[in-house]
Each structure stands twice: as structure tokens, then as C-alpha cells.
Amino acid sequence: MLPRLTRQWTHLERQMGGIGMRGGPGETQIEIDRRLIRNQISKLKSELEKISLQRTTQNQNRKSAYKVALVGYTNSGKSTLLKTLTGENVYIEDQLFATLDTTTRKLDLAKELPVLLSDTVGFIHKLPHNLVASFRSTLSEVNDADLLLKIVDCSSPHFKHHLDTISEVMQNITKRQIENILVFNKIDNLTELNQLNKLKTNYPDAIFISAEKKLRIQSLLDEIIKKATMDNIEANITIPYNQSALIDQIYGQLNVLNRKDGDDGFEFKVSGKADRVNKMLNQLKSKCAKGGVSDTLK
Numbered sequence: 001m002l003p004r005l006t007r008q009w010t011h012l013e014r015q016m017g018g019i020g021m022r023g024g025p026g027e028t029q030i031e032i033d034r035r036l037i038r039n040q041i042s043k044l045k046s047e048l049e050k051i052s053l054q055r056t057t058q059n060q061n062r063k064s065a066y067k068v069a070l071v072g073y074t075n076s077g078k079s080t081l082l083k084t085l086t087g088e089n090v091y092i093e094d095q096l097f098a099t100l101d102t103t104t105r106k107l108d109l110a111k112e113l114p115v116l117l118s119d120t121v122g123f124i125h126k127l128p129h130n131l132v133a134s135f136r137s138t139l140s141e142v143n144d145a146d147l148l149l150k151i152v153d154c155s156s157p158h159f160k161h162h163l164d165t166i167s168e169v170m171q172n173i174t175k176r177q178i179e180n181i182l183v184f185n186k187i188d189n190l191t192e193l194n195q196l197n198k199l200k201t202n203y204p205d206a207i208f209i210s211a212e213k214k215l216r217i218q219s220l221l222d223e224i225i226k227k228a229t230m231d232n233i234e235a236n237i238t239i240p241y242n243q244s245a246l247i248d249q250i251y252g253q254l255n256v257l258n259r260k261d262g263d264d265g266f267e268f269k270v271s272g273k274a275d276r277v278n279k280m281l282n283q284l285k286s287k288c289a290k291g292g293v294s295d296t297l298k
Contacts, residue, residue, distance in 0.1 A: 002037050005030050065114040066228045068107070069141045071170070072151035073162035077185040079103070081151060081211035082119045085221070104141070109225050114255065118145070142173055147227050148180040149220075154199055154208070155189035181223055182206040188213045233274050235281065240265040246284060253280055 070078040086105040107115040118141040142148065150166055152159050182203060188210040190196055196208065207223055209216045234257070239246050243265070250256060250268055253276055258269040270277065 002034065002041075005033050005037075065106075065116045066147070067116050067118065067141075067145045068147045068149060068224060069118045069120055069145035070149050070151055071120055071142060071166060072149075073153065073165055076151045076153045076162070077211045078119050078151050081149075081183075081185065081209075082117055084211045084214055084217060086117060107224075109221060109228070115224070115228065142170070142178075143176075145178060147224065148178050149224075150180055150182050152182070152184050153186050153189075154184035154196075155186045159184075179227055181220075181227065183220060184208045185211055188215060229271075231273055232271050233277055234269065234271045235277050237268045237270060237281070237284065238262060238265050239268070239284070243287065246287065249280065249283070 070082060072078055082103060082105060086107055103119040105117050107117045109115050120141055148170075150163075152162055152166075156162065182205065184199060184203070184206050187196055187208050199206070200208065207216070207220045209220055211217075237250065239250070247266060250270065254270040254272040256268055256270055260267050270280075272280075
């Protein structure tokens with residue numbers, strides 16, 4: 001609204017300031033409006049910072065989970081896929097920016113593999129920078145994700161343009177390289193069989209599904225499991241009984257495969273990313289410097 005105020009109020013004369021209209025000239029109407037709008041902008045920026053802090057706190061509580069984010073052009077079927085994979089009810093509508101706030105649901109792939117699946121705002125071509133700021137809360141899920149599912153409507157004649165838009169927006173919101181899976185959705189809308197065969201030839205590593213019709217969903221789940229466990233390592237950790245306070249950290253940061261009460265303490269078999277497992281082992285060793293914690297990596 002701020003740049004649109006120019007010349008809107010030139011027909012109004014400058015108001016006089018002071019009691020009884022005494023004193024020098026006061027503010028014009030356009031100056032008042034500009035000040036009010038700038039105050040609104042400052043307030044919104046402050047609220048965005050609070051939202052960002054809330055997201056950071058939430059992510060601290062989700063360290064142990066493998067985080068998957070759905071990204072893609074608007075109306076590519078991300079929310080429908082989230083509903084299909086998790087069985088949860090989410091808002092689905094054929095409109096621009098139907099998803100404004102992040103929707104996160106738990107995806108039960110395996111007992112030892114907690115996965116959080118997040119739906120994000122749909123991308124559009126040349127997303128304005130002020131909109132990127134407004135969607136910071138949902139786009140932050142992309143930066144924190146371990147895996148991205150790039151959802152593309154393969155029935156759209158502009159799907160190549162959508163792919164370019166996804167890459168362009170991703171470059172603007174994150175600088176790190178994130179593992180991803182290219183997912184062509186809405187294969188049930190393809191009118192000719194050779195269209196699907198051509199796509200498979202041009203994109204051999206992609207997954208082809210229909211989220212609405214629940215076609216080939218298992219192939220996508222298998223690929224997510226493969227990516228999630230690709231770099232995992234396992235460790236056997238024994239925590240002495242007098243250090244039971246450390247158990248919460250084990251469950252909070254690693255996947256517990258097995259637990260039993262041994263002669264020397266609680267015996268855990270855990271799995272997780274190498275950096276997380278090694279970080280946990282170093283923390284435990286420092287707290288039990290007298291040899292209270294034993295570990296075996298494989």
C-alpha cells in the first residue's frame with residue numbers, strides 16, 4: 001500500500017497543528033497515512049520474528065525425527081499427498097496459496113524410523129521478496145529438512161517451467177544442498193500412455209504417482225526409507241544405573257532399536273545419522289568420564 005499513496009491525497013490542504021489551529025503547518029493526509037502504514041509494517045516484522053522463534057523452538061524438539069518437506073509449484077498436489085501418506089485430514093483446495101501455514105504430520109514408516117512430513121506453501125514464478133518474508137514460517141521447514149520431495153504436476157503442459165521455478169525459489173531460500181526426490185504427481189490425468197513412458201525416459205530417477213488415486217504410493221515410501229536410512233550407523237550404548245537421567249537424551253536424539261537392563265546398566269541398541277550418533281557418544285562419555293558409558297560402533 002505504501003507506494004500507492006503517492007498523489008492520492010494532493011487535493012487535501014495541509015492541516016494546521018496545535019490547539020485552536022494555532023502554530024505552524026501540520027501533517028498532510030498522505031504523511032499521516034505513510035506513518036500509519038510504516039507502523040503496521042514494523043508490527044508485522046516483529047510478529048514474523050516471534051513466529052521464527054517459535055519455529056526454532058519446535059525444531060529443537062524434533063531433532064530425533066527425520067524431517068521430510070514437500071515442495072513444489074502451487075496446486076501440484078502436495079496437500080493431497082500429505083493426506084494420502086499420513087491419513088490425516090488437511091485443508092485441500094484448488095486455489096493459489098491454499099497452504100499458508102506449515103502442516104506437519106507424523107509418518108509411520110517403521111518403528112525405528114520416526115518421520116515428520118511437512119507441507120509448505122506452493123511456489124509461483126518470480127515469487128516477490130516481500131511474499132518470501134511473509135511465508136518465512138513455512139519456508140523455514142525447507143531449510144531444516146533432511147529430505148525434500150519435489151512435487152510436480154506431470155499432466156500440466158508447463159511442468160518444465162514449474163521445475164525451473166522450484167529450483168529458482170530453492171536457491172533463494174536455502175544455500176545448502178539438501179537430498180531430494182523428484183515426484184511426478186497426477187499420472188492419472190495423463191491422456192496418453194506414451195506421455196508417461198517419455199517422462200520415465202527423460203527422468204529415470206523420478207517417482208511417478210497419483211496422490212488422489214493412491215497409485216504407486218508404496219514406491220515413494222520405499223524411496224523415502226532408502227534415503228532416510230542410507231547413511232545410518234548403529235551403536236550399542238550402556239548407561240550405568242546411577243546415570244539414568246541420560247536416557248531421555250537417548251530417546252530424544254536417536255532411534256532406539258532395542259533396550260534391556262543389563263548387569264552394568266541400561267543397554268541400548270540405537271541407530272541414526274553418523275554425526276548424531278557420534279555427538280551423543282561424546283556427550284555421554286564426557287558425563288561419565290570414569291568409564292560409566294561403553295559403546296560399540298558397527
